[in-house]
Amino acid sequence: MNILLIEDNFALANQLVSFMEGLGWQVDYAAEGHLGVQLAKQQAFDVVLLDLNLPDQDGLQVCKVLLETVNARPPILMLTARDSFKDKASGFHAGADDYLTKPFDLRELALRCEALARRRQLFTQHSIEIGPLKLCRRQQQAWWSLQPIALTTTSFQILQKLMEDHPYPSSRRELINSVWPTNPPESNALKAHIYTLRKSLDTVVGRPLIHTISTIGYQLTGLNDV
Numbered sequence: 001m002n003i004l005l006i007e008d009n010f011a012l013a014n015q016l017v018s019f020m021e022g023l024g025w026q027v028d029y030a031a032e033g034h035l036g037v038q039l040a041k042q043q044a045f046d047v048v049l050l051d052l053n054l055p056d057q058d059g060l061q062v063c064k065v066l067l068e069t070v071n072a073r074p075p076i077l078m079l080t081a082r083d084s085f086k087d088k089a090s091g092f093h094a095g096a097d098d099y100l101t102k103p104f105d106l107r108e109l110a111l112r113c114e115a116l117a118r119r120r121q122l123f124t125q126h127s128i129e130i131g132p133l134k135l136c137r138r139q140q141q142a143w144w145s146l147q148p149i150a151l152t153t154t155s156f157q158i159l160q161k162l163m164e165d166h167p168y169p170s171s172r173r174e175l176i177n178s179v180w181p182t183n184p185p186e187s188n189a190l191k192a193h194i195y196t197l198r199k200s201l202d203t204v205v206g207r208p209l210i211h212t213i214s215t216i217g218y219q220l221t222g223l224n225d226v
Contacts, residue, residue, distance in 0.1 A: 001046040001117055002026045006036035006062065007079065008055050016049070019106045033062035040066055045074040046117040052080035060094040067095035067177065075116040089215050093171045128163045131223035135163055144204045154179060155197040162210065162220045169219035194218060
């Protein structure tokens with residue numbers, strides 16, 4: 001895998017680089033946020049490992065810049081000693097895909113990187129399938145146990161993002177940026193479209209699949225409970 005490590009602690013960075021290169025992975029290293037963003041714009045990475053405490057700018061800001069400026073942005077795994085729920089929520093709101101608290105087991109880091117890379121590869125394919133729920137990008141259609149689900153264009157885009165992020169929640173910011181990247185709607189528009197999508201899914205599935213995650217956004221759950 002091709003990894004971008006943005007970390008200002010040289011001792012930790014050296015340990016991570018040695019470990020990942022020992023796995024046969026290619027690692028590019030940046031000690032500052034602006035250099036990390038520059039590298040991400042220049043080449044494709046499978047995963048970005050991003051520290052929150054950087055000398056030139058906060059890692060949350062770096063995460064937002066990567067989300068807004070890098071085409072085909074790779075998944076971001078945040079590395080930080082901040083372990084409160086509020087800190088984790090801030091990371092996910094900024095666009096992070098996963099969160100690992102320091103100190104951590106290097107083996108767990110490797111497993112999380114591999115999982116994020118697999119998810120990215122899966123979601124670049126034409127179809128996404130999680131349990132009985134299937135979505136086809138080409139046909140702009142979704143099914144539950146082979147039964148078609150009637151979706152508006154916006155509902156389809158929201159469902160696609162929720163499936164891409166599964167089993168993790170999608171923040172409201174991520175959903176808005178995904179569906180309306182250049183022209184964000186009024187603040188209540190997303191809530192209204194989520195309501196419409198819920199009705200479409202509930203009609204076919206017979207039970208709720210989309211759950212509201214307080215202070216974060218929305219999450220698909222119960223896809224394998226059949």
